[in-house]
Amino acid sequence: MRLLSPSFSGVQRSPGPLPIAVAGLLALLLAMGIGRFGFTALLPQMRDEGLLDVASGGLLAASNYLGYLAGALWAAFSRRADAAHRLLAGLLVSVVTTLAMGLELGFLWWCGVRFLSGVASAAVYVYATGIVLRSLAACQAAGWSGLHYMGVGGGIVLSALLARHMMVAGSALEGWRWLGLLAALGAVAVAVVLLPLARSAPALGEPAVPAESAGPPMGWLAAAYGLAGFGYIVNATFLPLMLRAQDGTASAALDGWLVVGVAALPATLFWVRLSFRWGVYPALISATLIQAVGVALPVLVSGVTAAMAGAALLGATFMGIAGLSQWLARVPDPRVTARRIGLITACYGVGQVAGPLLVALRGPAGGFALPVLAASAALLCSALLLEVSRRREHLG
Numbered sequence: 581m582r583l584l585s586p587s588f589s590g591v592q593r594s595p596g597p598l599p600i601a602v603a604g605l606l607a608l609l610l611a612m613g614i615g616r617f618g619f620t621a622l623l624p625q626m627r628d629e630g631l632l633d634v635a636s637g638g639l640l641a642a643s644n645y646l647g648y649l650a651g652a653l654w655a656a657f658s659r660r661a662d663a664a665h666r667l668l669a670g671l672l673v674s675v676v677t678t679l680a681m682g683l684e685l686g687f688l689w690w691c692g693v694r695f696l697s698g699v700a701s702a703a704v705y706v707y708a709t710g711i712v713l714r715s716l717a718a719c720q721a722a723g724w725s726g727l728h729y730m731g732v733g734g735g736i737v738l739s740a741l742l743a744r745h746m747m748v749a750g751s752a753l754e755g756w757r758w759l760g761l762l763a764a765l766g767a768v769a770v771a772v773v774l775l776p777l778a779r780s781a782p783a784l785g786e787p788a789v790p791a792e793s794a795g796p797p798m799g800w801l802a803a804a805y806g807l808a809g810f811g812y813i814v815n816a817t818f819l820p821l822m823l824r825a826q827d828g829t830a831s832a833a834l835d836g837w838l839v840v841g842v843a844a845l846p847a848t849l850f851w852v853r854l855s856f857r858w859g860v861y862p863a864l865i866s867a868t869l870i871q872a873v874g875v876a877l878p879v880l881v882s883g884v885t886a887a888m889a890g891a892a893l894l895g896a897t898f899m900g901i902a903g904l905s906q907w908l909a910r911v912p913d914p915r916v917t918a919r920r921i922g923l924i925t926a927c928y929g930v931g932q933v934a935g936p937l938l939v940a941l942r943g944p945a946g947g948f949a950l951p952v953l954a955a956s957a958a959l960l961c962s963a964l965l966l967e968v969s970r971r972r973e974h975l976g
Contacts, residue, residue: 595773597721603773604712604728607671610763610770611704613735613841615674615697616644617816618759619681621736621743624820624833625752634821636687638940641817642933643691647698649929654699655706656922663707663918664778670703671767679760682753706925708770710918711778713910722907723856726849729903733844733895738762740838744831795911795920800969802927804962805905808868809931811959812898814951815875815890816840817936822878822948823887832884836891843895851900852907861970864904865963871897872959879949902928908975931958 594600619641626632632640651670655661677697681690712728739759746755815822819840820833855863874893877886909920938951969975 594715594719594777597716597719597724598727599773600712600715600719600777601724601727603770604708604725605731605734606766607667607704607708607712607770607774608729608731609735609738610678610731610766611670611674611701611708612732613737614739614759614763615678615701615704616648617732617736618678618739618756619644619694620817620820621739621834621837622746622752622755623818624824625743625747625755627821629752631684631752632687634818635940635943637821638817638936640687640690640694641936642940644694644698644701645813645929645932645936647695647700648702649698649926649933650695651699651702652706652922652926652929654922655702656919656926658919658922661707661915661918663711664775666703667707667711667778668771668775670700670707671770673697673700674704675760675764675767678763679757682755682757682760684753702922702925702929706918706922707778708774709906710921711774713907714917715777717910723852725903725907726846726852729848729899730845732899733841733847736841736844736895737838738841740834740841743837744834747831747834795909795913795916796973796975798909798920798924798969798973798975800965800973801905801908801975802924804868804965804969805901805924806927806931807958807962807965808871808901808905809928810934811868811875811931811955811962812871812894812901813932813935814939814948814955815878815894816898818939818948819878819887819891819894822952823884823891825948826878826882826884826887836884836888839888839891840895843892844899847896848899848903851897851904855904855907860904860908860975861966864901864908865966865970867897867900867904868959868963868966871901872956872963875952875959876956879952 623637673696677693680693713725716722716724742755742758746752820837823836824833851863851867870893874890877890905924906921909924910917935955
């Protein structure tokens with residue numbers, strides 16, 4: 581099947597599902613795995629080097645997630661968005677802000693940098709995902725979407741390995757600069773494949789989509805996804821510090837983060853395939869309940885083994901939840917798809933901002949037990965709302 585309409589004379593044929601999915605993988609690797617979660621990997625060393633403490637680290641994380649929320653809202657409510665331009669801008673800003681974290685700018689400037697990085701992450705996530713999912717659906721290759729979402733796990737693994745190397749052979753600021761260079765290489769590959777696909781779609785400057793084309797309502801899904809954002813983010817931001825407090829060694833802390841990334845690599849593909857057998861909602865609810873257990877394990881059961889098991893369960897589920905939720909939000913019209921994914925991503929962003937802020941407000945002496953247990957409870961509530969969505973919204 582041709583991906584592009586015959587009305588676009590001279591337009592190249594679809595590159596096929598594998599290049600599309602790999603380009604999507606690289607997009608999420610640089611914007612999410614590096615642009616967002618590189619901070620988690622380098623946070624313990626930044627604290628050891630006196631650049632941050634737990635409270636300021638929480639505020640920096642919240643700045644990033646606030647930017648992500650702003651970017652998602654920008655995408656959700658844009659009526660005349662040019663997907664190609666916004667994706668390109670997101671790629672460039674993500675690379676530049678990652679490199680900027682390698683400069684000792686001071687806390688306030690870093691907050692601004694992390695905010696812009698969050699906006700860029702949301703732009704890349706929403707527009708790259710919209711392009712990839714729409715293109716794969718047109719190729720009748722929806723199953724390849726699991727490869728796209730592997731980019732986040734790949735970025736986590738990359739950042740964890742680099743952070744381990746920096747612990748013995750460099751500094752945290754050097755680590756940021758290396759991550760920025762790697763992100764730049766990925767951005768070039770993404771632009772080559774995805775930008776032509778975005779430009780080949782009908783212009784998004786057309787009149788607003790009629791209300792009857794806007795797709796089914798998804799308020800319960802959006803609420804459930806927002807709770808899932810809060811549910812995973814405390815562990816996804818502070819897990820290395822939590823492990824460091826239990827084990828006392830930097831290597832164990834980064835080993836835990838590496839476990840998250842390795843578990844995340846095949847996870848979305850697994851959940852997508854499982855959804856073909858069980859249905860999207862049963863798979864999504866199962867992933868959410870499993871993640872609730874994984875999030876709570878590090879504080880309910882003492883010892884590094886339980887924390888590592890929790891890390892594996894977190895990694896094995898959080899991108900599966902994202903992928904399945906966004907698949908439910910997808911509709912045939914590309915403009916509406918971008919806005920619907922942007923809307924639920926904005927709800928997710930609200931939850932993500934709340935988690936680090938709770939840790940920051942409790943301060944260095946507050947510990948992680950209360951935020952972690954609150955996050956696990958939020959995931960249980962998310963699973964309940966997903967069941968309500970399944971019964972009332974009929975999205976699957």
